[in-house]
Amino acid sequence: MKRLFRIVSLIVVSIVIVAVLTAQTTTTITTTTQKKSKTVRVSADYVEPKSDVIYYKGRVFVNIDEDKVSVKTTEMYVKKVGDKWKTVEIPVKAEFSFDGGSATTEKMTYDLDNRTGTLTNSTVTIVDSKSNEKIIIITDTLNYDLENDRYNGTKKGGVSITKGDITAVADRFEYDKKKGELSLFGAVVINDPKKGVKMTASDAVIYTEKNDMKANNANIELKVD
Structure with a gap:
């Protein structure tokens, strides 16, 4: 009987230890922006709150319902x-998810007030509202403004963009997602196999709804079957 009691006790202690080791801390931050208040919900393996900064480490999950934003x-x-x-x-x-898009990035910032920030060494996928096609953008630095659906960025050796x-x-x-305008600057190369067009230019604009284009200082190759 004593042996059985010891075995049961060991099992209970083991369960408690596992529960403690796997438990996550959940914090809720409420902040008031210029427009309205919002709640930032965070769960993490470790949290260290101070008066002006909160540090999270381990498995960190962030959700901001009001901004339609989440981060892992x-x-x-x-x-x-x-x-x-x-x-x-x-x-x-x-891993950054937002309304109409997602990104993987090596580091990032996010402004809770303005819904703006910067991604570093990122691959971003955005669903274009005019054509419903995905636009995939690879950059060294990408600045985003989710409030106005605007994005801009640079990359050494060239920003890589794919749309259909x-x-x-x-x-x-x-x-500019709302306008459906994708503007390119500096050493521009565009390849559109559907139109049979390859173009180099100093700058260009792609109108995303129908993929119409205009460019300056351009050289064009036309593929004629």
């Missing part, structure tokens, strides 16, 4: 500016 990462800081929680800084790899059959490379890009 392994390390994160949430910092105050003045008397309110303002900035999110992630110095490691992260179209591929493009440029030193810098700007994308």
Whole structure:
């Protein structure tokens, strides 16, 4: 009987230890922006809150329902500016999901007030609202403004962009999702096999609804069957 009691006790202790080791800490931050208040929900293996910064580590999951934003990462800081929680800084790899798109990035920032930020060494996928095609963008640095659906970025050796059959490379890009305009600047190369067009230019604009284009200082190759 004593032996059975010892075995049961060991099993209970083991279950408690496993539960403690696998438990995650959940924190909720409420911040008031210029427009409305929002709640940032975070769960993590480890959290270290201070008066002006909260540090998270381990399995970190972030969700902001009001912004339609979520993040998965392994390390994160949430910092105050003045008397309110303002900035999110992630110095490691992260998976970032937002309304109409997603990204994988080596590090990122997010402004809780303006829904703006920067991605570093990222691959971003955005569903174009005019054509419903996915636009895939690879950059060294990408700045985003989710409030206005605007994106811009650069990459050493050229930003790589894919939209359906179209591929493009440029030193810098700007994308206005609401207008359906993808602007390319510097050493532009566009290949559109459906139209049978390959073009180099100093700058160009792709109108995303029908993939119409215009360019300056352009050289064009036409494929004629």
